[in-house]
Amino acid sequence: MILNKVEAQDLHLWYGDFYALKGINFSIKKNTVAALIGPSGCGKSTFLRVFNRMNDLIDNVSIKGQALIDGKNIYGKELRVDELRKRVGMVFQKPNPFPKSIFENVAFGLRVNGIKHKTYIEERVEKSLQQAALWNEVKDKLNKSAFELSGGQQQRLCIARALAIEPQILLMDEPASALDPISTAKIEDLIYELKQEYTILIVTHNMQQASRVSDTTAFFYLGELIEHDNTKKIFTAPDKMQTQNYVTGRFG
Amino acid sequence: MIKHFLKDFKERFIEGVLFLSSTTTSILVVLIVVYLFKEGVGIFNRTPVAEGSELLVSAANKVNKLTADEVRKIFEQEFTKWNQVGGSDAEIELFRLDDITNYYTDEQLGENFENMPHCIDTILMQHPNMIAFVSKQYVLPNGRACKVSIDKIAVKQVMLGNRWYPTASPVVELGIWPLLLGTIWVSIGAILLALPFGLAAAIYMAEIADSRIRKILKPLIELLAGIPSVVYGFFGLVVMVPIIQQTFNLDVGQSALAGSIILGIMALPTIITISEDAIRNTPRAMREASLALGANHWQTIVRVVLPYSVSGITAAVILGIGRAIGETMAVLMVTGNAAVVPTSFLQPVRTIPATIAAELGEAPFGGIHFQALFFLGCMLFLLTFIINVIVEMLAPKKLKR
Structure with a gap:
């Protein structure tokens, strides 16, 4: 039996009084891409952030149920949050490079992990930038500030930064929403490439994007997971009426 | 019709009053600066022979x-x-x-x-x-x-002169170099003492303290800013000075160090409040990016938050220096006021504001001494002006990010 890479079992989440996730059951296999879709405020970003425990940063969050990676509960007492986040990389909606050089941005994750070996760091930086399809554009200006890059380049830099510490899972929160169509296409190609090595969860508002990049698609509505199935099925013959209405653009 | 006219008139009248008050304020400021420089620069039109x-x-x-x-x-x-x-x-x-x-x-x-x-x-x-x-x-x-x-008195004589004897006879000596250095020494010393403590407190309040502790700490620190400077001076004279005297086995405890400590304490609220704001203004996205890469809280503070807020912290430090440079009373009370070029923090020094405060009362109106004190005032004004310009230059850099 193939173990589920990422899994949620009857997961509930509250922000104070606000009931944000209502008993989610969800699972994906290794080296697949899952798209999370749904109208704004439906809980898809919250759900994404469950898996690297980013919700911990917000006061008054309470969680019930289980979130598992490789079958292990990531909210267990023995687990260290920073260790978890090294295994689960994240790319945010807006490019958020550090006010450092391009090189130091990518090397950041290695350095905070205590890696000091210079040639190893250089290798990882180059490899990650190549994986993020940015190496050719920046190889001559690694010491320039990351803020000199365009928005699309910055976002790919953020992806490279996440890849540098060799995570197993990549969480992407609308990674292309702030980008122009050409940059978006590059990011999508990239996701296709990255699937070979990583398990990817991607939140998106763009239906075409979801259908282009993902293997499975999960539709969230008002804090509930309405339907999760093969992408092709969700976009052509979903089981639920609500899903059908949403993906065909009749609401949301 | 009349009602409209009255309403219009009322608005015009209020506008007029507002315009007048802002104009008067600006004119007043300009007049003060002009007067200061007119009196101060007048010193270079006189011969250094004692008055009369x-x-x-x-x-x-x-x-x-x-x-x-x-x-x-x-x-x-x-x-x-x-x-x-x-x-x-x-x-x-x-x-x-x-x-x-x-x-x-x-x-x-x-x-x-x-x-x-x-x-x-x-x-x-x-x-x-x-x-x-x-x-x-x-x-x-x-x-x-x-x-x-x-x-006539030469600019070089005044700026670089080592001797400040404005009432000497037959010729006065108006070298402000020891006073200028005294001011800068005491202020730099104050910042060197206040920066580590202030920054530590700011980091603690912005990043580590939970909101309950912060609610107690913040007003307490702001209270520090409200204590009159003469009280600080009194505290310094009665407590700090004897301690310094005993610790370093000095003849007198009044010293640049005592002044720096007192000024450092006085600059703390400025440094803490502004640095804390700068640290809190670090975008959430920066922290999240760092934490998402597996950095722990402390690594995030040191590697992301502090570099990001460095321009705000610099502004805090410079404003702190600005406050220290202009401070008069406390410094006058604890530094010993010897107008010599300082060579050690354990020596008495005399600062520009302390000199003005201590000597203006005995300087005859319009005399050389009087004008020399005004010239000191000009120098002090220029120092703080430069500091404000630096702060202004740092601020937009912060906004651009």
Whole structure:
């Protein structure tokens, strides 16, 4: 039996009084891409952030149920949050490079992990930038500030930064929403490439994007997971009426 | 119709009042600055001879032009021969007003010294190698004695002069270098002491303390800013100074160090509040990016939050220095006020504001001393002005990000 890479079992989440996730059951296999879709405020970003425990940063969050990676509960007492986040990389909606050089941005994750070996760091930086399809554009200006890059380049830099510490899972929160169509296409190609090595969860508002990049698609509505199935099925013959209405653009 | 007119009129009137008050304020500020510089720069139009006095030599003496430094050395008897200042080989004879009794009796001088100018003129006739330092009122108009001309006070003399003796006679010495250095030393010392503590407190309050502790700490720190500076000075004099004296085994505890400590405490609220704001203004996205890469809280603070807020922290430090430079009362009380070029933090120093506060009361209005103090005021104004400009230059950099 193939173990589920990422899994949620009857997961509930509250922000104070606000009931944000209502008993989610969800699972994906290794080296697949899952798209999370749904109208704004439906809980898809919250759900994404469950898996690297980013919700911990917000006061008054309470969680019930289980979130598992490789079958292990990531909210267990023995687990260290920073260790978890090294295994689960994240790319945010807006490019958020550090006010450092391009090189130091990518090397950041290695350095905070205590890696000091210079040639190893250089290798990882180059490899990650190549994986993020940015190496050719920046190889001559690694010491320039990351803020000199365009928005699309910055976002790919953020992806490279996440890849540098060799995570197993990549969480992407609308990674292309702030980008122009050409940059978006590059990011999508990239996701296709990255699937070979990583398990990817991607939140998106763009239906075409979801259908282009993902293997499975999960539709969230008002804090509930309405339907999760093969992408092709969700976009052509979903089981639920609500899903059908949403993906065909009749609401949301 | 009338109602509308009245309403219109009322609005116009209020606008007028607002316009007037803002204009008056601006004009007032400009006037103060102009007055300050007019009085201060006036010092360079004067000769350094003590107020209301004159230097006279015999008409036979070929030296009739001296520099301030030469005059000082002559009267301190460092120069004893006229050839040291370009004259003849003869010994220099000094004459001060008190010496008059060696030459004339009270009767000869007259009941109200009405014969004094004449007597002095005669003495100088009889002693060709004499230099006399006398009040202007005793100089005989159209007398035979010759007035010594002395160069006007030079900018270099004032800015780089090491000696501050504004009431010395026969010539005043207005070197502000020790005061300038004293001010800068005390302020830099204050920042060096306040920065580590202030930054630590700011980081604690912005990043680590939970909101309950913060709610107690913040007003407490702001309370520090509300304590009158004379109270700080009193505390410094009674508590800090004896401690410093004992710890370092000094003759006097009043020192640059005492001033720096007190000013450091006074600059803390500024540094803490502004740095804390800068740290809190680090975008959430930056923290999240760092944490998502597996950095722990402390690594995030050191590697992301602090570099990001560095311009805000710099602004805090510079504003802190600005406050320290202008502070008067506390410094006046604890630094010992010796106008010497500082060489150690354990020596007494004198700062510009303390000098102005301590000496203005005894400086005759419009005199050299008075103008010299105004010039000190100009220097202080320029120092703080430069600091404000630097803060302004740092601020937009922060916004751009």
